[in-house]
Amino acid sequence: MMSLIQIEFFKLRKQKRTFYALGAIFLIELIVFVIAYFQGGAILDALLSTLKDTFYFSGKLLNGNLLTYMLLNSLWFHIPLILMIVISGSITTEYQDKTLQAVFLQPVSKWKFILSKYIVGIVFTIVVVLLLAITSFSFSYLFFGKGDLVVYLGTLNFFDSKDAFQRLVLAFASGTVSMVFFSVLSLTLGIFFRESIKTWIVAALFLIVFNLLSQLDMPFLAMNTWFLPKLNNTWQYFFYFDIPWIQIILHLLILCFYIFITLIIGVRIFQKRDIG
Amino acid sequence: MLKSFNGYSVLKDVSIQCSGGEVCGLVGANGAGKTTLFKILLGLLSADSGSVKINTSHSKPIGGIVEKPSLYGYLNAYDNLKVFGSIQGLKIDKTTAQQQLLKVGLSLDRIDPVKNYSLGMKQRLGIAIALLNDPKVLILDEPFSGLDPLGIISLKKLILSLASKDQIAIIISSHIVEHLFKICDTLFVIKEGEISTYAPTNKVKYAILASNIKESKVLSNYKTLFDDDRVIVHIEKDKLVDLLKNLLQEKIKITACTPIIDMEALFEKSVL
Numbered sequence: 001m002m003s004l005i006q007i008e009f010f011k012l013r014k015q016k017r018t019f020y021a022l023g024a025i026f027l028i029e030l031i032v033f034v035i036a037y038f039q040g041g042a043i044l045d046a047l048l049s050t051l052k053d054t055f056y057f058s059g060k061l062l063n064g065n066l067l068t069y070m071l072l073n074s075l076w077f078h079i080p081l082i083l084m085i086v087i088s089g090s091i092t093t094e095y096q097d098k099t100l101q102a103v104f105l106q107p108v109s110k111w112k113f114i115l116s117k118y119i120v121g122i123v124f125t126i127v128v129v130l131l132l133a134i135t136s137f138s139f140s141y142l143f144f145g146k147g148d149l150v151v152y153l154g155t156l157n158f159f160d161s162k163d164a165f166q167r168l169v170l171a172f173a174s175g176t177v178s179m180v181f182f183s184v185l186s187l188t189l190g191i192f193f194r195e196s197i198k199t200w201i202v203a204a205l206f207l208i209v210f211n212l213l214s215q216l217d218m219p220f221l222a223m224n225t226w227f228l229p230k231l232n233n234t235w236q237y238f239f240y241f242d243i244p245w246i247q248i249i250l251h252l253l254i255l256c257f258y259i260f261i262t263l264i265i266g267v268r269i270f271q272k273r274d275i276g
Numbered sequence: 277m278l279k280s281f282n283g284y285s286v287l288k289d290v291s292i293q294c295s296g297g298e299v300c301g302l303v304g305a306n307g308a309g310k311t312t313l314f315k316i317l318l319g320l321l322s323a324d325s326g327s328v329k330i331n332t333s334h335s336k337p338i339g340g341i342v343e344k345p346s347l348y349g350y351l352n353a354y355d356n357l358k359v360f361g362s363i364q365g366l367k368i369d370k371t372t373a374q375q376q377l378l379k380v381g382l383s384l385d386r387i388d389p390v391k392n393y394s395l396g397m398k399q400r401l402g403i404a405i406a407l408l409n410d411p412k413v414l415i416l417d418e419p420f421s422g423l424d425p426l427g428i429i430s431l432k433k434l435i436l437s438l439a440s441k442d443q444i445a446i447i448i449s450s451h452i453v454e455h456l457f458k459i460c461d462t463l464f465v466i467k468e469g470e471i472s473t474y475a476p477t478n479k480v481k482y483a484i485l486a487s488n489i490k491e492s493k494v495l496s497n498y499k500t501l502f503d504d505d506r507v508i509v510h511i512e513k514d515k516l517v518d519l520l521k522n523l524l525q526e527k528i529k530i531t532a533c534t535p536i537i538d539m540e541a542l543f544e545k546s547v548l
Contacts, residue, residue, distance in 0.1 A: 003362045011359065014350055098346035105318055105406065106364045107336045113363070275320045 345402025
């Protein structure tokens, strides 16, 4: 099993697609920084103009914490989309290039092989989010400095710099679980469709529908708790003034359960189907 | 073996066997069921009924190539060997890789990705991968397709060497009988999902060309058909050398000797 995992990492490292994906993520960061640097102040002024009639703002609101929060919001769509493309590609390209046939001409266990792909996909996802977090904090603080964070979630919440940093770190950690869900889902879709384009379209559709449905309030609390699209934005809960810890922990546990179920479905489909 | 896809029977009660050191050919038109049979033999497809029995307890009883060699195009030859070796728990260092590549006539000098390789080189690398972990049976699906004449000759030599030196049972498919005839001990003809004919290739007709062929007395011991400077002789493959020696002793000026494969007859169950 360990050798299968090592080989999956080796293949991931040797493929240009992996580096294009990482490059795309950092390009998004760069664009956000450039826009914020040149137009951020004006945009923020426009957004807060009505409030400025009532409140007095002191200090610099366009700071590293706000920039990191903006980059954190790429967990809504950009990051999961890129992760889904890379991770589903790890199986669909093997189907399309028929290297999967060549693999199973060797004495290799099917479930161990596919499980190693899931494990590598999960580790890759964690590394990507970690890199995103590290670069977001580093470059944001380097170019924009520290300061209080202002976030609008129904109400306008202000957090002092230290508190903001802690909340952002926790949000990245929580967001990682959501990203792992999308990565695992994309691999399962790849196993099901066996083709890159179909998998990417369905993965993107899932992402859009999940984002739309995340705003939907179900009639009962229990339904809200178990409704999958509403679990993927748990990282946002860290920006309520009082952090709803119990809700966050429950959501993350349920999300882990969904990740496990999605993974098991993928392994079972892969095991049952003929490779040829 | 029986196999159908969406109610359409692709294989109908097919049975074949091949011993160690033997080269068996599976010949048939496109769509006859060769690749499906090979995929079942290699465990890529499951048969609706029937089973594959390989008399070995080796961890890798069978290896092969189906349709075309499937390689990681972005990796070089060594890395491909490393990947396919490691997934089955083998430690592939540079020396092992070199030995494996030399066995199939490739060298480690090429360090560029295998997507740049010619089809012949890919076939060879595919065979090197198939031979990892020393399987007792090797299956090659259309190994000659797309190869140039030199590549075909070289691959035939490699196949014969693997069968004779390593005592591997080799099953090869092709829709071109001539390719198989020269290297196979037994030919199976598959037609519409059924083995229509199978027989050893050592009993066949040969055409011998010589200006004075009619002067030969030795030929009177064989079933022959004369046609000007040419005679068609029914003879077993291993007895041909003796016949040619005898003809030379009779001062017969032989200019050619070629096997005659009647394609149509072969497919109609008559020649072999």
